[in-house]
Amino acid sequence: MSDTAEPSSPVSRSGPQGPTPGRRRRDAAATRQAILDAAVAAFTRYGYDGVGVRDIAQSAGVTAMLINRYFGSKEQLFAEAVDVAFAPRTVIAGSGAQLADKTARALVARTAPEAEELGPFLLMLRSAASPRAAQIMREAIGRHAGRHLNEELSGTAAGVRAELMLSLQAGVWLMRSVLGTTALTQEQPEELAQWIESLFQVLVTPPTAASPRPEPGAGSGP
Amino acid sequence: MSDTAEPSSPVSRSGPQGPTPGRRRRDAAATRQAILDAAVAAFTRYGYDGVGVRDIAQSAGVTAMLINRYFGSKEQLFAEAVDVAFAPRTVIAGSGAQLADKTARALVARTAPEAEELGPFLLMLRSAASPRAAQIMREAIGRHAGRHLNEELSGTAAGVRAELMLSLQAGVWLMRSVLGTTALTQEQPEELAQWIESLFQVLVTPPTAASPRPEPGAGSGP
DNA sequence: CATGTAAGTATACGAGTGTAGACATCGGGC
């Protein structure tokens, strides 16, 4: 979690009360943003069902009821938080010939055990249990990540290749960051990145007609 | 959850009228098993935090307190359910040269939108938010799936390759079954299976020394 | 058939949830 309060506001209130030092002046926009930032962090760390509005409110330095005032409900706050998590951050790195390479290395770096990263995949995984949250995230993926990756992977079955690339990334996030399985956490980052890169390469530069297994019926197209 | 059974209407059946599967004779082992089965189904569908012990108990036709009597706590029930979900079901299909092929096809079939499958990956994804559940699942993976797949993929970096294979499967489950993203749900199953198979192939028959990208340092050779 | 005991139920409690309504307080415009 980054700074949620205005750094320009000094400790104007010398009173003993005040949950967070450096109290924010009465500023609706800043308060709303502080709540949203806290929500992204909390939902990413603990999932939709894992945090209460009181937790988020306390992180933002306000009371729980302000969430309902500014966002209507916890669900609507989550929807906005998902949009924030998916929109600015990139789910792919590099482009063209470097796409597989850069994306693999970024993935390994961000899922390192010591990283403590907040990323859209973590938010996705930790909130996958709630059906309503799942629907909100599906729409966000279609709107942001999927579209972006789709353009990069133009060509045959670009949509499938893009979503398979997202799938592998999500799976690595799950196994490495969330569950912390042994092999993925203990392997040398560089070697792990090479394995993942070679997988991405299959999707980025797909086997055209000369498929390794010429199956019938499924002409991989033009 | 939704289906409502009235446990308080015993209907006073006296004879050995057994056609209704609801009423079980007093049998500790059978009751315990019924609870466990219901737990696997419920945890898989709704995740660790998504079900209450009352839901599970009602599915099993008992009251919630029997769960504590037989399993000690909800957490211990979950641990046993995870063992059930991971142990008997296979996370890989086929072996040797057919491993990539069979596993990919099985994955596509089991994640089909109409499948309504219960599988370990679904349990994994839907319960990933809870840290305690995550630890329980990590141990189960190391005990069951990881070990099994490790033997099959003997060779260089078998552990990493095995867990990457699990990662991709988990990711596909997430995107296709849980989130239901468009491309993966609408693609022809056969073509999707071929894409996934070509990814598995990289892990099953890894590029030896003749790697497509000869990076320094990481000698993939045995 | 009476009975001890395992099998199962009923009730309750304390903590936690999201949220509604009433109340308090700051700050800018007349």
Next chain:
DNA sequence: GCCCGATGTCTACACTCGTATACTTACATG
């Protein structure tokens, strides 16, 4: 300087959760 609306808080409510205690019922055995 005063006041009214915006901004934020307090209390409360109805609900669900996991689980501990006390109770009831059915079964096997004498």
